[in-house]
Every structure is written in C-alpha cells, then in structure tokens.
Amino acid sequence: MKHFATLVLGLRMVLLPILLFGSLLAPGAIHAQGMASNWPPIPPAELALDDNPASRGSHAMILFRETTVDDPHSFAAEYVRIKVFDDEGKQYADVELPYDEKTEQIADLRARTVHRDGTVLDFHGEIYDRVVAKAKKLKYFAKVFTLPGVEKGSIIEYAYRIHWHVKIPEAFKDPSSYIATKGTFSLRTGSWDVQQDLYTALARFSFRPYPKAKLRWTTVGLGHNEPQMKSDGTVHLEVTNFPAFQEEDLMPPESALRGRVDFFYIFGNFGSAQSFWSEVGSRRSEELEEFLSKHKKVDQVMAETVAANDPSEVKLRKLYVRAQLIRSLSYEHRRTEKEEKQEHLSENKSVDDILEHGYARSNEINYLFVALARASGFDAHIVMVSSRNRGVFFSSLLDPGQLDAMVVAVGLGVREVYVDPATLLCPYPLLPWMEAGAEGITLGKFGGVLVRTPSPLSDDTLFDRKARLHVDNEGILRGQLSVAFTGQAALARRLAMNQEDPAGRRKGLEDEVKDWLPAGAGIEMSSSSGWETSEEPLRVEFNVSFPNVVVKTAHRMMLPLTVLVARKRSAFQSQFRLHPVYLEYPYQENDEIAIEIPNGYRVEALPAPVKKHSPAASYEISSVQQNNSIVLKRHFVLEGLFYEAGYYSMFRQFFHEVNSGDESRVVLKKVDQVGSQ
Numbered sequence: 001m002k003h004f005a006t007l008v009l010g011l012r013m014v015l016l017p018i019l020l021f022g023s024l025l026a027p028g029a030i031h032a033q034g035m036a037s038n039w040p041p042i043p044p045a046e047l048a049l050d051d052n053p054a055s056r057g058s059h060a061m062i063l064f065r066e067t068t069v070d071d072p073h074s075f076a077a078e079y080v081r082i083k084v085f086d087d088e089g090k091q092y093a094d095v096e097l098p099y100d101e102k103t104e105q106i107a108d109l110r111a112r113t114v115h116r117d118g119t120v121l122d123f124h125g126e127i128y129d130r131v132v133a134k135a136k137k138l139k140y141f142a143k144v145f146t147l148p149g150v151e152k153g154s155i156i157e158y159a160y161r162i163h164w165h166v167k168i169p170e171a172f173k174d175p176s177s178y179i180a181t182k183g184t185f186s187l188r189t190g191s192w193d194v195q196q197d198l199y200t201a202l203a204r205f206s207f208r209p210y211p212k213a214k215l216r217w218t219t220v221g222l223g224h225n226e227p228q229m230k231s232d233g234t235v236h237l238e239v240t241n242f243p244a245f246q247e248e249d250l251m252p253p254e255s256a257l258r259g260r261v262d263f264f265y266i267f268g269n270f271g272s273a274q275s276f277w278s279e280v281g282s283r284r285s286e287e288l289e290e291f292l293s294k295h296k297k298v299d300q301v302m303a304e305t306v307a308a309n310d311p312s313e314v315k316l317r318k319l320y321v322r323a324q325l326i327r328s329l330s331y332e333h334r335r336t337e338k339e340e341k342q343e344h345l346s347e348n349k350s351v352d353d354i355l356e357h358g359y360a361r362s363n364e365i366n367y368l369f370v371a372l373a374r375a376s377g378f379d380a381h382i383v384m385v386s387s388r389n390r391g392v393f394f395s396s397l398l399d400p401g402q403l404d405a406m407v408v409a410v411g412l413g414v415r416e417v418y419v420d421p422a423t424l425l426c427p428y429p430l431l432p433w434m435e436a437g438a439e440g441i442t443l444g445k446f447g448g449v450l451v452r453t454p455s456p457l458s459d460d461t462l463f464d465r466k467a468r469l470h471v472d473n474e475g476i477l478r479g480q481l482s483v484a485f486t487g488q489a490a491l492a493r494r495l496a497m498n499q500e501d502p503a504g505r506r507k508g509l510e511d512e513v514k515d516w517l518p519a520g521a522g523i524e525m526s527s528s529s530g531w532e533t534s535e536e537p538l539r540v541e542f543n544v545s546f547p548n549v550v551v552k553t554a555h556r557m558m559l560p561l562t563v564l565v566a567r568k569r570s571a572f573q574s575q576f577r578l579h580p581v582y583l584e585y586p587y588q589e590n591d592e593i594a595i596e597i598p599n600g601y602r603v604e605a606l607p608a609p610v611k612k613h614s615p616a617a618s619y620e621i622s623s624v625q626q627n628n629s630i631v632l633k634r635h636f637v638l639e640g641l642f643y644e645a646g647y648y649s650m651f652r653q654f655f656h657e658v659n660s661g662d663e664s665r666v667v668l669k670k671v672d673q674v675g676s677q
Contacts, residue, residue: 039112040064040079042155047116049083050153054241055199060089062196063155065203069190071210075163076190082156082198092198093150095158096142098132104164106143111158113147121149123158172265174212180268183279186216186398188264192237195221195259200242207235207263214266218397221259237261249571251579252642256392264398273395274450280400281384281441281448288367288382288443294350295371301355302375312412315376320428323369323421324534327359331424331498363406365422370408379411381444383418385435385453389584393439395450407435407453409442418453425494427534430460432495433488433585437641458586458637461487464537465564465589467544470596477546477559477595480526483513484537488585493538494531505531509540516564520548557601557668561623561632564591565662572655577648583641591634594626600671603630607664614654616640616647621661630666 052058061083068077082092093113099106111123128144147156171178172187192205209215211233219226227237245258270276305322306315329335329345346357351371354360360368366382373380384403386393393402407420423432437455441448464486469479485493497505506525514523522545530538544563551558571581597603609622616639623632636658643651 039157039159040081042081042114046081046083046155047114047118051085052083052199054201055244058089058199059086060084060092060198062198062200063202065196065200067192067203067205068208069192069206070208071168071189071213072208074165075161077159077161079159080157084150084152084154084156086152089152090150092156093147094144095147096130096132096144097160098140098142099162101129101141103166104162107161107163109143109145109158109160111145111147111156113149114155114157115149115151116153121147123147168210168265169267171267172213173210175214175265175267176212178267182283184266184268184270184276184398186264186266186276186400188262188399188401190263192261193258194225194237194239194261195242195245197245199244201240203239203242205237205261209233209235209263209265214270215263216266216270216398217261217263218394219259219261220255220394221257222261223259225259227261235263246578248574248577248579250581250583252582253389253391255390257579262397262399266398273398276398277395277441277450278448281443284384285443285445285447291349291367292351292371292374294352295375297352297355298368298371299375302372305372306376312378316373316378316410316412316417317428319372319376320369320419320421323365323372326354326365326368328365328422328424329359329361330422333499360422363422366406366408366420369419369421373408373410381409381442381446383407383409383440383442383451383453385438385440387434388436388438389434395439403440405435405438405440407431409451423491423495424498425532425534426491430487430491431456432491436585455641456488456585458588458639461489461585461587463489463587463589465591467563467591467593468596469544469546469563469593471550471557471559471598475550475552477549477563479544481513481523481542481544483540483542485540486537487587489587490530490538491534492584494534497531510542513540513542517544518546518549518560518563521546521563555670556604557598558665559595559630559668561595561607561630561664561666562591562593562621562634562662564589564593564634572648572652575652577645577652580645581643581648581651583638586637586639586641588638589634589636591632591636593632593634594629595632595666597625597628597630597668601668602671603666604669605667606630607666610657610661610664612654612657612661614650616643616651617654619654619658619661621664623666634662 046063052061055061062080063083064081066079070076084090084092095111097106109127113121123145125145125148130142130144132140132142147158150156168187168189189209190207192207194203194205215235217227217235225237225239227235229235242259245254251257301322302319306318310318335343335345345359348354348357348360348364351368354364354368370380370382383406385405385407386402387405390404391402406422407418410417410419417429418431419429420426420431420435426432431453433456436453439450439452442451462484464484465481467479467481469477472478497508500508505528509528510523510525514521517523524543526541526543528538528540530536546563549560549563603625606623606625610620612619618637619635621632621634623630
C-alpha cells in the first residue's frame with residue numbers, strides 16, 4: 001500500500017473520473033534535494049516513541065504536518081513527519097504525490113529517514129511519474145518515490161511545493177471592481193484534507209486568499225475545530241490528536257465524512273445559500289430552454305407516439321419508451337475525434353437535432369423526454385442532483401460541481417414522477433439507486449428549489465432465488481440454482497456488464513453468486529437471459545455443488561436447509577460502528593430451496609420456523625416436507641437508506657439472529673433404524 005499524500009486544490013487539482021488505472025512509471029523531471037538543513041527539529045521524545053499513546057497498536061502515525069496555501073503566489077507547500085512503529089508501518093516509505101500535469105508542477109521535493117538513534121538517511125533516489133487515471137486526452141499523475149532504510153522506530157519526513165498556472169477570473173480576485181449582472185457566482189479555490197489515513201498528533205494549516213476577494217469556507221467532519229481568519233486576511237487551523245479515517249462497509253461516500261475544509265470565492269451580492277442555488281437553477285434553466293426551444297420535429301414524434309384518449313400515465317410511459325429508443329453514445333466505447341468525424345457524429349444543438357441524428361450524448365435523452373412530455377401537455381422539468389455513489393449534497397458548499405447527475409420530474413395529477421430515461425435500460429418509473437433519495441435543485445420555472453428525489457422502496461428490488469438439490473452417491477449436495485434479479489438489482493448488473501462479452505458476464509455473475517454460498521462450493525453458470533430489456537427480470541441459471549456440507553453418521557444424516565446467505569450481513573460482524581449505515585438501495589430476498597430426501601432416509605427433525613422483525617429489516621424462515629423433498633422458504637427484507645451509527649447494535653443483533661436461522665439443519669434418519677432406541 002502506498003502512502004497517498006494529498007493536498008487537494010479544488011479547480012487546480014480536479015480529480016478526473018477514474019476510467020482507466022495505469023501503472024506506467026517514468027523518471028520524473030524533478031530530483032530530490034536531499035538537504036540536511038531546513039528541517040524542523042525532531043524532539044527526542046518522538047525519536048524514542050515506540051507506539052501511539054492515543055491508539056495502541058498503530059502501525060504508524062503522523063507526528064506533525066503543515067500545509068500552506070498561497071493563492072496570490074500560486075503555490076502550496078506541504079511538510080509531513082511520520083513515525084513507523086512496526087513492519088507493516090514501513091509501507092509509508094512508499095509515497096505518492098498526486099498532481100495535474102497540465103496545470104501543476106511539483107518542485108523542491110526533499111525527503112529523509114531518521115532512525116531512532118538520530119542517524120539521518122537523505123533521499124537521493126529516483127522520482128517517477130505514475131499514471132493513476134486517464135480520461136480521453138487527459139492524464140492524472142502522481143510523483144512516486146521510496147524513502148531509504150525505513151525500519152521499525154524510524155521517522156519519515158518529506159516536503160514539497162505545488163505550483164499551478166490556472167488563471168482565476170479577475171472578478172473573483174477583486175469583485176468590488178466589477179458588476180454582477182446575473183446574481184451570485186462562486187469559484188471553488190481549494191481544500192484542506194485535514195483527516196488522513198493515519199492518526200495525526202499535530203497539524204497546522206494556513207490559506208492566503210487574494211486580498212480583495214470575498215472568501216467563504218465550509219467544514220466537514222472537524223468536530224469543534226474551526227478555521228479562524230487572522231487580521232492579515234489569512235485563514236488558519238490547528239488540530240491536535242485527530243483520529244485516522246476509518247473505512248467501513250456500507251458507509252456514506254468519503255467526501256461526506258472525511259474531515260476537510262473547502263474554500264471558495266464569491267462574486268456578486270451573496271444573500272443566502274438558498275438564494276445562491278435559486279440563481280444557479282435560473283441560469284441553467286435559461287441555457288436549457290434554448291436547447292429545448294426548437295421542437296417542430298418533437299411535436300410530430302409526440303403525435304405519432306401517443307393517442308389523444310390515452311390515460312396520462314400511459315402517455316408518459318409511451319413517451320419514456322420513445323425517448324429510450326435514441327442511441328446513447330454514452331454507453332458505447334469512447335471515441336476519438338477522428339472516429340467521431342468518420343462516423344459523422346455531429347453535435348446536437350437542439351432536441352430536434354437528437355431526433356434528426358438518432359443519437360444522443362450524456363443527458364440529452366432526458367432533454368428529449370422533457371420536450372416530448374411538454375409537447376403532450378405535461379409539466380416536466382430537469383432536476384440536478386448529487387449522485388449518492390460519489391458524494392452528498394451540501395447546500396452550504398456553494399459549488400455547483402456537486403450537481404453531477406440529472407433526472408426528470410413530471411407532474412402526474414397530484415403527484416410528481418421522477419425518471420431517468422438517459423440511463424440505459426432503466427425501466428419506467430425506476431430511478432438508478434445513486435439518483436434515488438438524492439438531493440439537488442430543480443430547473444425550469446421554479447428553478448433552484450432544493451429538492452430530494454423519492455427514496456427507493458424494498459418492493460422495487462427483488463432477489464428471487466430457487467434451488468433444487470439432492471445428495472449424490474459421494475455425499476455431495478448438488479443441483480440447480482436459478483436467480484431472478486428485478487429492479488435496482490437487475491439494472492445495476494445490466495449497466496456494470498453492458499460492454500462485457502458472454503464470458504465476462506459469466507465470470508462476473510459466478511464470482512458474485514459464489515459469495516452467497518458456503519466455502520468450497522462449486523458453481524457454473526448454465527444460462528442467462530434478460531440483458532437487453534428493462535421490463536423483464538434478469539434471469540440466471542447455475543449448476544452448483546456443495547462438497548462439505550453433508551454430515552453423515554452410522555444412522556443419521558444432517559443437511560443445511562439454506563445454502564444462500566443474506567447479501568449484506570458480512571457488514572455487521574464487527575462489534576462497534578463508527579460511521580452511519582448507508583445502503584445503496586433497500587431490497588427483498590425470496591428463497592425457495594427444495595432438497596430431495598435420499599433413498600433409505602426419513603425426516604427425523606425439522607427446525608422450528610423463525611420470524612424476526614425490526615424497524616429496518618424483517619426475516620422469516622420455515623421448512624416442511626412435501627412428498628420426498630424438504631422445502632425451505634425464506635423471506636428477507638432490508639428497508640431504508642441511512643441509519644445513524646447508534647442503530648448499529650440493532651442491525652448487528654438482527655443479523656446475528658438471521659445467521660442463526662440460516663445455519664439451521666434438518667436431521668434425517670435411516671429407515672432401517674425406525675423404532676430403534
């Protein structure tokens with residue numbers, strides 16, 4: 001594991017979508033300074049330290065860290081001092097410093113290792129550029145190097161500067177010299193990543209803004225620690241004994257939890273966050289309406305698609321299906337400019353262009369659906385939201401970049417329907433899970449209103465699992481397993497494997513379903529269907545075998561009644577929970593497992609049925625004998641999306657009871673032993 005040192009600088013250091021990870025290494029253009037001077041003195045107590053007194057058993061800790069950001073001079077400086085406590089902590093000798101090669105340069109990098117006895121090893125090694133992400137013509141790099149001679153008890157130090165050459169509009173530097181004709185604007189200028197993956201004993205941060213700029217900031221996860229602006233206009237923060245960030249299963253996105261400070265400049269007369277988002281919505285609405293204004297062909301297609309006497313929801317469904325007939329370039333391989341020219345893929349400048357060309361990019365299918373719905377008399381408008389798989393919307397953070405996803409809201413009688421036809425194979429009226437229960441703003445005549453899209457329900461998503469099993473002559477439980485995915489479960493798998501060939505889909509599904517089965521189980525997919533439709537379940541058939549689950553004695557045989565487990569229960573094994581429980585979507589599992597009774601045996605005992613209910617989940621399991629088979633029926637429901645950490649003990653107890661029920665066994669007795677003692 002590499003130590004990923006981060007100093008995020010907002011627009012100057014935008015994290016690209018990680019579309020392709022690389023491992024390309026090339027010697028860097030800079031060289032280590034290796035200077036013994038100008039290092040802060042290390043207290044003898046830090047050299048002697050052999051464990052983190054606040055978190056015993058730590059592999060390493062940050063003793064001291066200092067971050068300085070200077071906007072007027074376009075640089076940031078970082079210094080880090082890390083103490084290594086054991087062999088695993090030596091991983092932090094590998095350092096990665098991310099940067100954007102088009103806008104930034106890392107300079108003045110120096111590093112050293114200091115042993116417990118005070119021996120100093122200056123770094124004079126190679127510094128490499130690693131490609132960590134690619135997106136079209138853009139690459140995202142990190143400077144990579146390894147400090148020498150790191151051992152238990154060593155202290156690692158490194159320092160560097162980042163220089164950038166991104167021009168900030170003059171209106172943000174000196175807003176009093178300009179007049180804002182269209183409301184308030186913001187420009188995100190930088191962030192302090194306060195919380196690291198290691199415990200921090202002491203960290204100091206400073207930020208120098210442009211002297212005449214209007215600066216604001218927001219904080220996340222800092223507790224009582226708050227930045228302070230000094231008389232000279234700089235902003236400072238000092239934190240002590242700050243805990244390491246801990247990852248947990250089923251937690252909210254890191255951006256909603258990890259301690260940080262975000263800075264941004266304001267241009268215009270800022271009134272409130274609500275008024276800011278209202279203005280953002282209005283401006284974006286104006287841009288959108290220009291795209292929607294040319295719709296002669298839209299009117300024609302609408303008339304061809306719906307009948308005048310169709311009920312309202314029937315009309316809406318038909319228009320939704322018609323919009324999804326448009327070819328979506330976003331779900332095809334990424335084209336170069338040369339390929340787009342060869343295919344004559346012109347830009348769409350209006351909704352009529354979409355129909356004329358027969359293809360759309362990004363969210364243009366949503367624009368078309370809005371135009372079709374309006375042409376049919378519906379009140380339809382765009383809603384911009386913060387995608388739940390990437391972040392959480394903070395209205396106090398005046399950064400429109402948070403709004404990275406789009407859905408459509410349509411008035412249908414007294415209710416409003418939210419849909420996203422631009423998502424491939426998304427059925428009406430389902431929203432993809434990352435857009436359901438998401439916060440954002442509306443566009444249209446009520447532009448900028450803060451809204452939350454409807455949360456998904458467990459009824460919307462079903463894992464329907466059926467197994468027909470028997471015990472063969474070798475004592476192995478074998479048979480067939482069929483799974484039908486509906487709702488979010490089907491959509492997620494169709495999207496994830498959209499560009500996979502049959503072999504890739506087979507492997508992906510076999511790997512997933514194998515996690516539901518006992519260790520050592522064998523699985524082979526025999527068929528699948530429903531990949532190209534949004535209305536039918538995604539169905540998959542498997543041949544399965546369980547070589548280690550049947551227990552035989554001289555007179556009895558014990559069989560597991562369920563060979564399938566609850567999908568999320570592994571997340572509730574630890575005794576304590578730090579972060580809230582954050583689900584992608586609620587769901588239900590319906591299981592029916594029939595196990596054929598082997599010849600020469602009869603049922604001696606079946607486990608008692610179990611029913612468990614809580615505000616967040618429910619579970620029922622029962623079994624009966626039907627002719628020559630034992631049939632188990634199991635129903636599991638997980639509700640809701642978000643639960644504070646205080647509810648974790650309830651979840652943990654519930655899943656403990658689910659585990660007990662799932663581990664129940666049926667006892668069979670040899671027929672020739674009937675009546676014997």
